[in-house]
Amino acid sequence: MAKDDYLFGDKDSFTERLDLVNAVYNPYSIKFLAPVLKETHSSILEVGCGQGSMSQWLAEQPHVNSVLGVDIDENALKIAAQKQTPKTKFELLSVYDLNQLDDSFDLIYERFVLIHLTSPTAALKAIYNQLKPGGAFVCDTGIHSHCFSDPKTKSYDQFIKLALHMFASQGKEADLGKSIASLATSIGFHIEAMQLQQPLLRTQSEKKLMYLGLQNARPMFEQENLASVDELNTLEQCMLKDIENLESIWAAPTLCQFVFRK
Numbered sequence: 001m002a003k004d005d006y007l008f009g010d011k012d013s014f015t016e017r018l019d020l021v022n023a024v025y026n027p028y029s030i031k032f033l034a035p036v037l038k039e040t041h042s043s044i045l046e047v048g049c050g051q052g053s054m055s056q057w058l059a060e061q062p063h064v065n066s067v068l069g070v071d072i073d074e075n076a077l078k079i080a081a082q083k084q085t086p087k088t089k090f091e092l093l094s095v096y097d098l099n100q101l102d103d104s105f106d107l108i109y110e111r112f113v114l115i116h117l118t119s120p121t122a123a124l125k126a127i128y129n130q131l132k133p134g135g136a137f138v139c140d141t142g143i144h145s146h147c148f149s150d151p152k153t154k155s156y157d158q159f160i161k162l163a164l165h166m167f168a169s170q171g172k173e174a175d176l177g178k179s180i181a182s183l184a185t186s187i188g189f190h191i192e193a194m195q196l197q198q199p200l201l202r203t204q205s206e207k208k209l210m211y212l213g214l215q216n217a218r219p220m221f222e223q224e225n226l227a228s229v230d231e232l233n234t235l236e237q238c239m240l241k242d243i244e245n246l247e248s249i250w251a252a253p254t255l256c257q258f259v260f261r262k
Contacts, residue, residue, distance in 0.1 A: 015051070015079070017212040021112075022053045024209055025255060028197045029111055029140055030057060032257045035193075036136055037061045041106040045070065045130065047095045047123075048113030052080030052088070058109065059087035068103075070095070098126040106132055111140035115167075115176045125187050131262045137189065143254040144174040146198060153248045155238040156207075159214050162226050166217060169224045177256025189260035197257065201250040207243035210250060214239055 042065040046055045049069025059067040070093040071077055080090045093100065095113060108127050114120040127137055147160045167174035181191060201207045214236060221227050242248065
Protein backbone atom coordinates (compact mmCIF):
# COMPACT_ATOMS: atom_id res chain seq x y z
CA MET A 1 0.00 0.00 0.00
CA ALA A 2 1.27 3.47 -0.84
CA LYS A 3 2.31 5.68 2.04
CA ASP A 4 1.68 9.38 2.47
CA ASP A 5 5.39 10.17 2.34
CA TYR A 6 7.05 12.98 0.44
CA LEU A 7 8.05 11.38 -2.87
CA PHE A 8 11.28 13.38 -3.25
CA GLY A 9 12.82 12.83 0.17
CA ASP A 10 15.22 9.90 0.32
CA LYS A 11 18.67 11.39 -0.31
CA ASP A 12 21.25 13.45 1.56
CA SER A 13 20.53 16.28 -0.91
CA PHE A 14 16.93 16.54 0.35
CA THR A 15 17.73 19.55 2.55
CA GLU A 16 19.44 21.33 -0.33
CA ARG A 17 16.45 20.63 -2.55
CA LEU A 18 14.04 22.08 0.02
CA ASP A 19 16.19 25.21 0.15
CA LEU A 20 15.84 25.52 -3.63
CA VAL A 21 12.09 24.89 -3.46
CA ASN A 22 11.86 27.76 -0.99
CA ALA A 23 14.02 30.00 -3.17
CA VAL A 24 11.85 29.38 -6.24
CA TYR A 25 8.36 29.25 -4.69
CA ASN A 26 8.48 31.37 -1.51
CA PRO A 27 8.17 34.70 -3.37
CA TYR A 28 4.92 33.50 -5.00
CA SER A 29 3.56 32.15 -1.72
CA ILE A 30 4.44 35.30 0.21
CA LYS A 31 2.85 37.59 -2.36
CA PHE A 32 -0.35 35.53 -2.37
CA LEU A 33 -0.52 35.34 1.43
CA ALA A 34 0.13 39.04 2.03
CA PRO A 35 -3.44 40.34 1.42
CA VAL A 36 -4.93 37.67 3.70
CA LEU A 37 -2.48 38.58 6.45
CA LYS A 38 -3.73 42.15 6.54
CA GLU A 39 -6.44 40.72 8.79
CA THR A 40 -5.62 39.97 12.41
CA HIS A 41 -4.69 36.31 12.83
CA SER A 42 -4.01 35.45 16.44
CA SER A 43 -3.11 31.88 15.51
CA ILE A 44 -1.77 30.25 12.35
CA LEU A 45 -1.09 26.60 11.56
CA GLU A 46 1.27 25.52 8.79
CA VAL A 47 0.69 21.96 7.65
CA GLY A 48 3.84 20.32 6.27
CA CYS A 49 6.10 23.08 7.55
CA GLY A 50 9.30 21.25 6.60
CA GLN A 51 12.32 23.19 7.80
CA GLY A 52 10.19 26.12 8.93
CA SER A 53 10.98 28.75 6.30
CA MET A 54 7.39 29.86 5.74
CA SER A 55 6.44 29.45 9.40
CA GLN A 56 9.23 31.83 10.30
CA TRP A 57 8.06 34.38 7.73
CA LEU A 58 4.45 34.09 8.91
CA ALA A 59 5.49 34.71 12.51
CA GLU A 60 7.26 37.92 11.47
CA GLN A 61 4.06 39.49 10.12
CA PRO A 62 2.59 42.31 12.26
CA HIS A 63 -0.93 40.89 12.74
CA VAL A 64 0.23 37.39 13.73
CA ASN A 65 0.51 36.30 17.37
CA SER A 66 1.56 32.66 17.03
CA VAL A 67 2.46 30.07 14.40
CA LEU A 68 2.43 26.30 14.85
CA GLY A 69 4.21 24.24 12.21
CA VAL A 70 3.52 20.51 11.93
CA ASP A 71 5.23 17.88 9.80
CA ILE A 72 5.85 14.12 9.75
CA ASP A 73 9.58 14.52 8.98
CA GLU A 74 11.56 14.49 12.22
CA ASN A 75 14.79 15.60 10.54
CA ALA A 76 13.13 18.62 8.94
CA LEU A 77 11.57 19.55 12.27
CA LYS A 78 14.99 19.49 13.95
CA ILE A 79 16.14 22.13 11.48
CA ALA A 80 12.92 24.11 11.98
CA ALA A 81 13.43 24.04 15.76
CA GLN A 82 16.75 25.85 15.30
CA LYS A 83 14.75 28.81 13.91
CA GLN A 84 12.17 28.75 16.71
CA THR A 85 11.15 32.11 18.17
CA PRO A 86 8.70 33.08 20.93
CA LYS A 87 5.99 33.19 18.25
CA THR A 88 6.74 29.80 16.65
CA LYS A 89 6.38 26.20 17.73
CA PHE A 90 6.95 22.97 15.81
CA GLU A 91 5.40 19.53 16.36
CA LEU A 92 5.57 16.07 14.82
CA LEU A 93 2.04 15.52 13.53
CA SER A 94 0.26 14.29 10.42
CA VAL A 95 -2.37 16.42 8.72
CA TYR A 96 -4.78 13.54 9.24
CA ASP A 97 -4.34 13.89 13.01
CA LEU A 98 -5.00 17.61 13.42
CA ASN A 99 -7.89 16.77 15.74
CA GLN A 100 -5.25 15.93 18.36
CA LEU A 101 -4.53 19.65 18.66
CA ASP A 102 -6.31 21.50 21.45
CA ASP A 103 -6.55 24.76 19.51
CA SER A 104 -8.39 25.92 16.42
CA PHE A 105 -6.84 28.45 14.06
CA ASP A 106 -7.61 31.69 12.25
CA LEU A 107 -5.53 30.64 9.25
CA ILE A 108 -4.10 27.35 8.02
CA TYR A 109 -1.46 27.22 5.29
CA GLU A 110 -0.03 24.37 3.23
CA ARG A 111 2.22 24.08 0.18
CA PHE A 112 2.80 20.86 -1.76
CA VAL A 113 1.46 18.65 1.05
CA LEU A 114 -1.95 17.55 -0.23
CA ILE A 115 -0.41 16.53 -3.54
CA HIS A 116 1.64 13.87 -1.74
CA LEU A 117 -1.34 12.32 0.03
CA THR A 118 -3.41 9.31 -0.97
CA SER A 119 -6.48 10.91 0.61
CA PRO A 120 -6.43 14.68 0.11
CA THR A 121 -10.16 14.83 0.85
CA ALA A 122 -9.60 13.42 4.35
CA ALA A 123 -6.84 15.97 4.88
CA LEU A 124 -9.10 18.80 3.71
CA LYS A 125 -11.77 17.70 6.19
CA ALA A 126 -9.20 17.70 9.00
CA ILE A 127 -8.09 21.20 8.01
CA TYR A 128 -11.69 22.44 7.78
CA ASN A 129 -12.50 21.10 11.23
CA GLN A 130 -9.46 22.79 12.78
CA LEU A 131 -10.31 26.24 11.42
CA LYS A 132 -12.28 28.77 13.40
CA PRO A 133 -15.59 29.90 11.82
CA GLY A 134 -14.71 32.38 9.08
CA GLY A 135 -11.10 31.19 9.09
CA ALA A 136 -8.97 31.03 5.95
CA PHE A 137 -7.20 28.04 4.43
CA VAL A 138 -4.47 29.15 2.03
CA CYS A 139 -3.56 26.26 -0.26
CA ASP A 140 -0.55 26.12 -2.59
CA THR A 141 -0.75 22.90 -4.58
CA GLY A 142 0.69 21.81 -7.90
CA ILE A 143 0.11 20.78 -11.49
CA HIS A 144 3.05 18.69 -12.68
CA SER A 145 1.83 17.94 -16.20
CA HIS A 146 2.28 21.64 -17.06
CA CYS A 147 6.07 21.21 -16.98
CA PHE A 148 7.89 21.71 -20.28
CA SER A 149 11.25 22.66 -21.72
CA ASP A 150 12.04 25.08 -24.55
CA PRO A 151 14.01 24.20 -26.60
CA LYS A 152 13.14 20.61 -25.81
CA THR A 153 15.50 19.03 -23.28
CA LYS A 154 15.15 15.25 -23.44
CA SER A 155 16.50 14.59 -19.94
CA TYR A 156 14.14 17.06 -18.25
CA ASP A 157 11.11 15.85 -20.19
CA GLN A 158 11.96 12.24 -19.33
CA PHE A 159 12.27 13.10 -15.64
CA ILE A 160 8.83 14.74 -15.63
CA LYS A 161 7.37 11.68 -17.38
CA LEU A 162 8.85 9.41 -14.71
CA ALA A 163 7.60 11.71 -11.94
CA LEU A 164 4.04 11.58 -13.28
CA HIS A 165 4.19 7.77 -13.40
CA MET A 166 5.59 7.73 -9.85
CA PHE A 167 2.70 9.78 -8.47
CA ALA A 168 0.20 7.51 -10.24
CA SER A 169 1.89 4.32 -9.00
CA GLN A 170 1.55 5.59 -5.42
CA GLY A 171 -2.11 6.49 -5.79
CA LYS A 172 -1.40 10.23 -5.65
CA GLU A 173 -2.57 13.03 -7.93
CA ALA A 174 0.30 14.92 -9.56
CA ASP A 175 -2.21 17.42 -10.96
CA LEU A 176 -4.20 18.01 -7.78
CA GLY A 177 -4.40 21.70 -8.65
CA LYS A 178 -6.91 20.81 -11.35
CA SER A 179 -9.41 19.36 -8.86
CA ILE A 180 -8.62 20.94 -5.47
CA ALA A 181 -11.36 23.58 -5.83
CA SER A 182 -14.17 21.05 -6.24
CA LEU A 183 -12.78 18.89 -3.42
CA ALA A 184 -12.62 21.85 -1.06
CA THR A 185 -16.03 23.29 -1.89
CA SER A 186 -17.64 19.84 -1.55
CA ILE A 187 -16.80 19.80 2.17
CA GLY A 188 -17.97 23.35 2.88
CA PHE A 189 -15.21 25.77 1.89
CA HIS A 190 -15.95 28.66 -0.43
CA ILE A 191 -13.39 30.23 -2.76
CA GLU A 192 -12.23 33.73 -1.91
CA ALA A 193 -9.20 34.11 -4.20
CA MET A 194 -7.25 32.02 -6.71
CA GLN A 195 -4.42 32.22 -9.21
CA LEU A 196 -1.83 30.20 -11.13
CA GLN A 197 1.92 30.84 -11.13
CA GLN A 198 4.53 28.83 -13.03
CA PRO A 199 8.22 29.45 -12.34
CA LEU A 200 10.53 29.39 -15.34
CA LEU A 201 14.01 28.06 -14.62
CA ARG A 202 16.99 29.15 -16.68
CA THR A 203 20.17 29.35 -14.61
CA GLN A 204 22.14 26.34 -13.45
CA SER A 205 21.29 27.03 -9.81
CA GLU A 206 17.55 27.24 -10.62
CA LYS A 207 17.54 24.06 -12.70
CA LYS A 208 19.43 22.23 -9.99
CA LEU A 209 16.09 22.07 -8.17
CA MET A 210 14.85 19.61 -10.78
CA TYR A 211 18.14 17.68 -10.95
CA LEU A 212 18.01 17.13 -7.19
CA GLY A 213 14.40 16.06 -7.62
CA LEU A 214 15.64 13.27 -9.87
CA GLN A 215 18.28 12.26 -7.32
CA ASN A 216 15.77 12.27 -4.46
CA ALA A 217 13.17 10.29 -6.42
CA ARG A 218 15.55 7.59 -7.70
CA PRO A 219 14.80 5.08 -4.93
CA MET A 220 11.09 5.30 -5.76
CA PHE A 221 11.72 5.06 -9.51
CA GLU A 222 13.72 1.90 -8.90
CA GLN A 223 11.23 0.46 -6.39
CA GLU A 224 8.35 0.93 -8.82
CA ASN A 225 10.42 -0.44 -11.76
CA LEU A 226 9.83 2.75 -13.71
CA ALA A 227 13.39 2.66 -15.08
CA SER A 228 16.47 0.48 -14.75
CA VAL A 229 19.55 1.49 -12.75
CA ASP A 230 21.50 1.97 -15.99
CA GLU A 231 18.74 4.12 -17.48
CA LEU A 232 18.62 6.28 -14.36
CA ASN A 233 22.40 6.63 -14.29
CA THR A 234 22.36 7.83 -17.90
CA LEU A 235 19.43 10.18 -17.22
CA GLU A 236 21.18 11.66 -14.19
CA GLN A 237 24.39 12.25 -16.15
CA CYS A 238 22.52 13.90 -19.02
CA MET A 239 20.45 16.09 -16.71
CA LEU A 240 23.53 17.23 -14.78
CA LYS A 241 25.04 18.36 -18.08
CA ASP A 242 21.81 19.92 -19.36
CA ILE A 243 21.32 22.20 -16.35
CA GLU A 244 24.37 24.16 -17.60
CA ASN A 245 22.60 25.09 -20.85
CA LEU A 246 21.35 28.66 -20.41
CA GLU A 247 19.61 28.55 -23.80
CA SER A 248 17.00 26.11 -22.53
CA ILE A 249 14.12 27.17 -20.27
CA TRP A 250 12.57 24.63 -17.92
CA ALA A 251 9.06 25.27 -16.62
CA ALA A 252 8.69 23.98 -13.07
CA PRO A 253 5.40 22.57 -11.72
CA THR A 254 2.62 25.13 -11.75
CA LEU A 255 1.69 26.59 -8.37
CA CYS A 256 -2.10 26.54 -8.06
CA GLN A 257 -3.08 28.93 -5.26
CA PHE A 258 -6.39 29.28 -3.43
CA VAL A 259 -7.76 31.10 -0.43
CA PHE A 260 -10.61 28.96 0.88
CA ARG A 261 -12.87 30.41 3.55
CA LYS A 262 -14.78 28.39 6.14
